[in-house]
Amino acid sequence: MPLDVALQGRTYDEMPFVVEPERVRAFADAVSHRTGGVPPTFVTVAEHAAGVASVIADTELGLDFARVVHGEQEYEWHRSMRAGETLRVATTIESIRGRGAMEFLTLRTDLRDVDGALVATARSTLIVRGAS
Amino acid sequence: MTLRFEELAVGQAIPVSSRAVTREDVRAYADASGDRNPLHLDDEVARAAGFPGIIAHGMFTMGHLVSTLVDWVGDPDALRRIRVQFRAPVFVGETIVAGGTVRQLDPSDRTVVLDVWVSVERDGETEWPIRRSEAELRL
Numbered sequence: 609m610p611l612d613v614a615l616q617g618r619t620y621d622e623m624p625f626v627v628e629p630e631r632v633r634a635f636a637d638a639v640s641h642r643t644g645g646v647p648p649t650f651v652t653v654a655e656h657a658a659g660v661a662s663v664i665a666d667t668e669l670g671l672d673f674a675r676v677v678h679g680e681q682e683y684e685w686h687r688s689m690r691a692g693e694t695l696r697v698a699t700t701i702e703s704i705r706g707r708g709a710m711e712f713l714t715l716r717t718d719l720r721d722v723d724g725a726l727v728a729t730a731r732s733t734l735i736v737r738g739a740s
Numbered sequence: 741m742t743l744r745f746e747e748l749a750v751g752q753a754i755p756v757s758s759r760a761v762t763r764e765d766v767r768a769y770a771d772a773s774g775d776r777n778p779l780h781l782d783d784e785v786a787r788a789a790g791f792p793g794i795i796a797h798g799m800f801t802m803g804h805l806v807s808t809l810v811d812w813v814g815d816p817d818a819l820r821r822i823r824v825q826f827r828a829p830v831f832v833g834e835t836i837v838a839g840g841t842v843r844q845l846d847p848s849d850r851t852v853v854l855d856v857w858v859s860v861e862r863d864g865e866t867e868w869p870i871r872r873s874e875a876e877l878r879l
Contacts, residue, residue: 639803
């Protein structure tokens with residue numbers, strides 16, 4: 609079933625995300641980050657834990673994760689994340705577009721610190737294959 | 741050591757960096773990132789989707805690209821923005837190569853725009869898991 613374009617603009621509840629030092633170490637090893645600090649693409653962990661989890665759990669959207677491939681990814685960093693800090697993560701469905709048997713779902717996830725200042729923005733475009 | 745803006749020239753290539761991709765690497769990335777899409781963990785699901793077996797996360801490949809950039813610059817805080825297109829899958833057992841070229845230099849705010857890419861050799865052809873992509877740094 610195609611994704612409902614009426615859900616464009618939907619923003620999921622903001623969720624807290626702790627930048628756990630152990631998780632940072634495991635992630636740094638996985639991407640061979642060698643310069644210390646939190647790897648820049650650690651943003652993706654918050655994006656998944658908070659944002660994408662909400663999107664997958666959204667029964668109205670009905671996204672079948674097994675049919676999803678990653679089409680595009682964008683990050684904008686305002687400052688580096690700090691191990692141990694808590695971020696507030698909110699994801700919005702920016703757009704839903706269809707092209708033939710494929711649909712393109714673009715999600716924007718904002719990571720803010722406890723003072724509300726923007727730390728990073730992630731934008732993911734997911735390709736849903738074989739939708740009819 | 742951090743790269744200096746004055747050392748850079750338009751057209752300059754950054755040092756390429758290659759990495760073999762193992763099944764364990766993909767699993768470690770799935771565990772660390774929380775992205776447990778079965779395409780990255782279950783051969784049967786991946787085959788049903790038309791791949792020969794599990795594929796690496798696009799973000800694993802992007803992570804290698806970003807680590808390559810950060811190694812070159814020497815300072816992760818210099819990275820301002822990156823936008824990548826995932827254009828081909830990466831299979832386990834393959835070696836990904838990340839690189840880039842300086843496209844634009846702006847001395848007024850010391851920003852550097854790079855064209856960035858990741859390639860893989862497959863059956864005698866060069867495939868581009870990441871191409872037509874760009875990164876912006878401020879030095």
